[in-house]
Amino acid sequence: MNNIIKTEQISKTYRTGDINTLALREVSMEITKGSFTCIIGPSGHGKSTLMHLLGGLDRPSSGKIWLDGTELGKLDNNRLAALRGAKVGFVFQFFNLLQGLTAQENIETAMMLTGASENVQTKRALELLDMVGLADKAGSRPAQLSGGQQQRVAIARALANDPDILLMDEPTGNLDSVAEAEVLAILRTLHSKGKTIVIVTHNNEIAKTAEQVINVKDGQIMQ
Numbered sequence: 333m334n335n336i337i338k339t340e341q342i343s344k345t346y347r348t349g350d351i352n353t354l355a356l357r358e359v360s361m362e363i364t365k366g367s368f369t370c371i372i373g374p375s376g377h378g379k380s381t382l383m384h385l386l387g388g389l390d391r392p393s394s395g396k397i398w399l400d401g402t403e404l405g406k407l408d409n410n411r412l413a414a415l416r417g418a419k420v421g422f423v424f425q426f427f428n429l430l431q432g433l434t435a436q437e438n439i440e441t442a443m444m445l446t447g448a449s450e451n452v453q454t455k456r457a458l459e460l461l462d463m464v465g466l467a468d469k470a471g472s473r474p475a476q477l478s479g480g481q482q483q484r485v486a487i488a489r490a491l492a493n494d495p496d497i498l499l500m501d502e503p504t505g506n507l508d509s510v511a512e513a514e515v516l517a518i519l520r521t522l523h524s525k526g527k528t529i530v531i532v533t534h535n536n537e538i539a540k541t542a543e544q545v546i547n548v549k550d551g552q553i554m555q
Contacts, residue, residue: 463491
């Protein structure tokens, strides 16, 4: 099996004034291409930090990370951003949608740096909204959508550039059980089509459905 994500002894220390906080300690792990993986553990124990490092949103204090065969530490910021934009789609607990834009426009923003024409952006955005069951909400702004609908727009936006990997930080944390089931159904469909799904969560019920579970506690992976 091919590993699409691999880490080797990564640690992350945050410095605030004279205080150093060790968020991750010598984490080594592998995620198989096309797998459905949950990173689970208590709040404040390093799960989100790990996700940010895996997706190239932050850099480790030490250790190495490979994303689809490329060692991230060897890339400058511009090349890292380009790889991240091509390979990874991000979904967060609080949706992070632009409130002044419609659902369609929020998705189109993810394609603006790719050089895609406006026609291509519009076509892709509408296709993705249809895929997540929101074709009739293209002109709606986030405040006009339920939490579950906003998260589905966020998933559509994460898919705008057809990334191989979806990294998701508590994607159902603000949703009721019905909206959570809708979002998880979409993720299972994407997984069945070959996407690598990585969900950071403290929800044991979601973890039970994963192919691989990585337990994080006190900044370390627990065996």
